Amino acid sequence: MKAIAKYAALGLGAVVFAYPFLWMIASSLKPEAEIGGFGLWSPHFTLFNYEQVIERIPLGRAFLNSIIVSLSATVSVVVFGSMVGYALARLQFIGRGTLYAIVVFTMTLPFQITLIPQYILMVKLGITDTYLALVAPTLMTAFSIILFRQFFLYVPQALIDAARIDGCSELRILFRVIWPLSRPVVITVSLLTFMSSWNEVLWPLIVVRNRSLMTMPQLVTLFTIGGEAESLLGLQLAAATLLALPIIITYSFFQRYFIESMASAGIKG
């Protein structure tokens, strides 16, 4: 009896969280007049909404822009973040404590305070409407440095010493000896960075006005609130589905990593 109640509650919850997405995908394939219904099935499934969206806005280009921006942010955050994390955890140099304090300070700093001055910096450097402006403020994150440092603190010193005796440079030690041991933290940082970069809307809205440089969420946002969708629900839902699909597909493959990443990040953060 108790077990039934438990499964019923969880099942209801699963419907509440999953059904809206299924409804969104199904409705995006229906003709406009049928979208109001609760059901998923329609005898008139059509790709009309998708054809219209792709005709009206350069979604393919936006997809490419998003990939370029998110991948460069991720690679940079992982490479530089692990270098700084390694230095803070395992290398001796003057000012190490101060630098760590600075990183922690940066992490607690609310972004509201640097938002406007960062935009002004982009204007002064003359790089608004470029890829550089889209990625620049996210090339390194205090958060990733702290996660890497935390993890690297527990790598056995004997391994590092052995590599040094073999004449490895510190860069080689980091990428050839320590990285292979640090898969969980590398995956965590990569997934979280990629996801937050892919889903970011505010910063692109601020620094990019040129349509051919817009990221996917930005373009979809402007499409929905601007006049282009002509308040046609089907078109908005099709655009939203196209925006959601890449992440949903990635998520279905790496679901466990996503959840574990979020758990470990939330606890340390």
Add this chain to the structure above:
Amino acid sequence: MKSFWLFNLPRHRYAKTGYWFVLPYVVFFGGFVAYPLIFSFILLFHRWNIVTPMEWIGLKNFERLLNDPLFFKAILNTLKFLLIHIPLQMIIALGIAVLLNSKLKFRGFFRAVFFLPVVVSGVVVTILWQQLYAFDSGLLNRMLTAVGFGRVPWLIDPDMAMLSIALMATWKNVGIYIILFLVGLQDVPRELYESASIDGATRARQFFRITLPMLRPTFVVVVVLSTIGGFSLFVEPYVLTGGGPMESTLSAVLYIYNQAFYFNHMGYAATLGFVFALIILGVVLLQRKVIETEPTT
């Protein structure tokens, strides 16, 4: 091995490597954190539209802020959001986490489904909920009318709109907190429950006397992350309501955005950002202190 003199390389060789390793971050920090911070401080005392030269206006930005009803409206809206969002999220997340933590088939499946809205872009979630919340044709109102209730003015009524956004944000984010509570629950030592059972404590009593107090660190994280989230709301009101009706969903970040990019008031926008940041830090510190010291029983 470590102390063997031949391999004990001079310290300064490592020191140099250390500097090379952190150099990129130091440059980044200078450009994207320190410089903006200093510049933000300068902007506080200026009027500037980015095009014409800056104009020194002393403390006028602060004076304006104190007399700006929209600034207080944005704070009030955020508090309203948090008042709904935090308790709702805690109850749902803890409830689901407790269920997921019991003996269960398909645990992985349930966990994955509850987490799905977390990974999907806020833009997608907002477009989707716009359809659910629509007054005439929205799914929620159709459901309500089908079972004999009246239509709810989810986004039209100024008293309701922010609550609707809080409900949507809870739906989107609760997956994170389910996971955090699950981790917290698994960290509670089993022996505590065993000895409590021996002493004859009921399940409910165990929950309130053992589980809840042991979860205190998780509660701190949930409250702090939600608060930061509330002050960072942007896409939801931007797409859903544009801040309306009657500024009832104007959020802190949306207001900064409007002042900077709609009115070109860079000085005032920077002042708003500065003050909101101070408020966030203050509130978060206060929450930590209260939750960490106050006994829950």
